[in-house]
Amino acid sequence: xxxxxxxxxxxxxxxxxxxxxxxxxxxxxxxxxxxxxxxxxxxxxxxxxxxxxxxxxxxxxxxxxxxxxxxxxxxxxxxxxxxxxxxxxxxxxxxxxxxxxxxxxxxxxxxxxxxxxxxxxxxxxxxxxxxxxxxxxxxxxxxxxxxxxxxxxxxxxxxxxxxxxxxxxxxxxxxxxxxxxxxxxxxxxxxxxxxxxxxxxxxxxxxxxxxxxxxxxxxxxxxxxxxxxxxxxxxxxxxxxxxxxxxxxxxxxxxxxxxxxxxxxxxxxxxxxxxxxxxxxxxxxxxxxxxxxxxxxxxxxxxxxxxxxxxxxxxxxxxxxxxxxxxxxxxxxxxxxxxxxxxxxxxxxxxxxxxxxxxxxxxxxxxxxxxxxxxxxxxxxxxxxxxxxxxxxxxxxxxxxxxxxxxxxxxxxxxxxxxxxxxxxxxxxxxxxxxxxxxxxxxxxxxxxxxxxxxxxxxxxxxxxxxxxxxxxxxxxxxxxxxxxxxxxxxxxxxxxxxxxxxxxxxxxxxx
RNA sequence: GAAUUGGUAGCUCAGCUGGUAGAGCAAUACACUUUUAAUGUAUGGGUCCUGGGUUCGAGUCCCAGCCAGUUCACCA
Numbered sequence: 001x002x003x004x005x006x007x008x009x010x011x012x013x014x015x016x017x018x019x020x021x022x023x024x025x026x027x028x029x030x031x032x033x034x035x036x037x038x039x040x041x042x043x044x045x046x047x048x049x050x051x052x053x054x055x056x057x058x059x060x061x062x063x064x065x066x067x068x069x070x071x072x073x074x075x076x077x078x079x080x081x082x083x084x085x086x087x088x089x090x091x092x093x094x095x096x097x098x099x100x101x102x103x104x105x106x107x108x109x110x111x112x113x114x115x116x117x118x119x120x121x122x123x124x125x126x127x128x129x130x131x132x133x134x135x136x137x138x139x140x141x142x143x144x145x146x147x148x149x150x151x152x153x154x155x156x157x158x159x160x161x162x163x164x165x166x167x168x169x170x171x172x173x174x175x176x177x178x179x180x181x182x183x184x185x186x187x188x189x190x191x192x193x194x195x196x197x198x199x200x201x202x203x204x205x206x207x208x209x210x211x212x213x214x215x216x217x218x219x220x221x222x223x224x225x226x227x228x229x230x231x232x233x234x235x236x237x238x239x240x241x242x243x244x245x246x247x248x249x250x251x252x253x254x255x256x257x258x259x260x261x262x263x264x265x266x267x268x269x270x271x272x273x274x275x276x277x278x279x280x281x282x283x284x285x286x287x288x289x290x291x292x293x294x295x296x297x298x299x300x301x302x303x304x305x306x307x308x309x310x311x312x313x314x315x316x317x318x319x320x321x322x323x324x325x326x327x328x329x330x331x332x333x334x335x336x337x338x339x340x341x342x343x344x345x346x347x348x349x350x351x352x353x354x355x356x357x358x359x360x361x362x363x364x365x366x367x368x369x370x371x372x373x374x375x376x377x378x379x380x381x382x383x384x385x386x387x388x389x390x391x392x393x394x395x396x397x398x399x400x401x402x403x404x405x406x407x408x409x410x411x412x413x414x415x416x417x418x419x420x421x422x423x424x425x426x427x428x429x430x431x432x433x434x435x436x437x438x439x440x441x442x443x444x445x446x447x448x449x450x451x452x453x454x455x456x457x458x459x460x461x462x463x464x465x466x467x468x469x470x471x472x473x474x475x476x477x478x479x480x481x482x483x484x485x486x487x488x489x490x491x492x493x494x495x496x497x498x499x500x501x502x503x504x505x506x507x508x509x510x511x512x
Numbered sequence: 513g514a515a516u517u518g519g520u521a522g523c524u525c526a527g528c529u530g531g532u533a534g535a536g537c538a539a540u541a542c543a544c545u546u547u548u549a550a551u552g553u554a555u556g557g558g559u560c561c562u563g564g565g566u567u568c569g570a571g572u573c574c575c576a577g578c579c580a581g582u583u584c585a586c587c588a
Contacts, residue, residue, distance in 0.1 A: 068544085073545090089545060
């Protein structure tokens with residue numbers, strides 16, 4: 001790219017870069033810069049009584065603002081922990097005759113966005129702000145693009161970058177300039193760590209299973225397809241890892257889990273990204289009732305880890321993750337919200353019912369899908385507080401064990417929070433013959449035109465034939481849980497790099 | 513995939529009924545040795561998303577497209 005596409009400010013910064021080099025200053029030096037303190041260590045640790053502990057501090061970070069006052073200046077630098085003000089006095093960083101370092105390097109060549117290292121000591125300014133009095137400073141990395149930093153006064157923010165396209169495409173900038181965004185992702189990691197700790201403490205084993213699968217199983221969804229050249233076969237990006245984790249239960253691991261990055265070739269909106277993360281775990285010799293207890297405990301612990309309490313604010317609602325959660329059979333839920341008892345209906349009656357309620361339904365849909373539609377359209381949004389919807393009809397749950405008391409039902413629950421499904425769990429079907437029959441039922445649905453019906457996975461059936469212990473399994477949508485726990489309305493705000501249509505190269509500058 | 517809103521300086525945004533493109537911050541220059549949205553003075557900075565059309569004249573009106581947000585549809 002030629003320089004005519006660069007903005008005035010970018011051209012000026014390139015000139016400054018050349019100027020620095022002319023002065024013998026490497027704008028991108030190699031040596032380690034030893035850091036002794038973070039901004040926050042000093043900001044909240046410093047006091048006049050303990051000033052000796054801060055007599056020699058060294059820290060590094062990005063210049064966020066500069067207030068130049070002639071022969072002295074204030075600046076704010078930001079490191080991974082936060083921000084702190086620094087104070088630079090000309091005659092201190094330039095004790096001799098040569099004032100170039102201050103007059104030229106600091107005042108003329110340093111910009112907001114540059115990364116510097118400083119050495120100095122802690123002190124408190126006249127106006128009471130804990131700061132670092134700089135004795136030495138070094139440029140560690142010159143920024144060539146202007147950083148669009150927001151300004152704040154009295155809690156009000158000015159000129160913050162709010163354009164979602166800018167923020168998602170240039171997340172690196174978003175993270176630098178919007179501390180709340182950074183905090184959301186720290187919280188997300190804390191959430192994942194809490195879950196991992198919860199499971200590890202109980203003896204679960206974290207495993208990795210294939211992302212590239214020749215049969216995309218374990219869920220009803222359209223997969224991404226790719227091709228392996230050496231084997232010359234199609235491969236699918238996984239839509240779920242369920243069948244692999246159950247193979248591991250067959251193999252004798254009694255409690256396995258995986259944070260599974262799954263891929264589904266479907267629409268995108270504020271709750272769907274083509275790749276997303278689900279925690280799945282499977283525990284031998286347990287059932288779905290046990291799993292509900294575990295889920296309550298896990299979510300309560302997550303809320304406490306992130307917020308210290310079990311009440312979490314989500315939008316204009318307060319959601320309590322205090323265990324136990326309500327448990328409502330799906331037929332009761334439908335009856336409660338529609339007044340219709342569908343439990344004895346056959347497929348034709350269900351289809352009629354759906355149509356009479358003005359729901360989109362057609363003959364390709366089996367009984368399971370019709371009931372799912374009734375629940376999803378008319379009931380789901382009512383469940384704001386965490387609620388287990390339990391005992392689904394067998395037709396919509398091809399991998400689930402039949403209910404111990406009613407063979408038309410399965411031992412399954414979905415956890416609804418804030419009107420959305422957060423988790424899906426069941427007593428796993430371990431009867432190989434029943435599983436084969438259910439797969440065959442799915443194959444028939446596929447022939448009827450259901451493009452989300454499951455493929456038959458013969459290797460999985462073979463595994464079951466060797467015997468799988470009775471097992472409880474669950475999948476928890478981590479992105480959606482993160483949205484709840486961090487009070488974000490869009491999945492894009494809990495994904496560091498949400499999927500975007502590729503931008504034209506002219507926008508992403510500097511191909512020179 | 514559909515509807516809808518938006519795209520103007522590095523950022524946040526004005527720009528009326530079509531008449532030479534505006535502000536604040538950021539940048540540049542000067543002044544200022546404890547400021548904090550530092551301050552004061554001066555200055556520069558634009559592919560008005562792209563391509564067509566209407567018009568004497570288009571940021572503005574019309575058509576097509578691109579990108580994004582929102583709401584649907586599909587789904588977790």
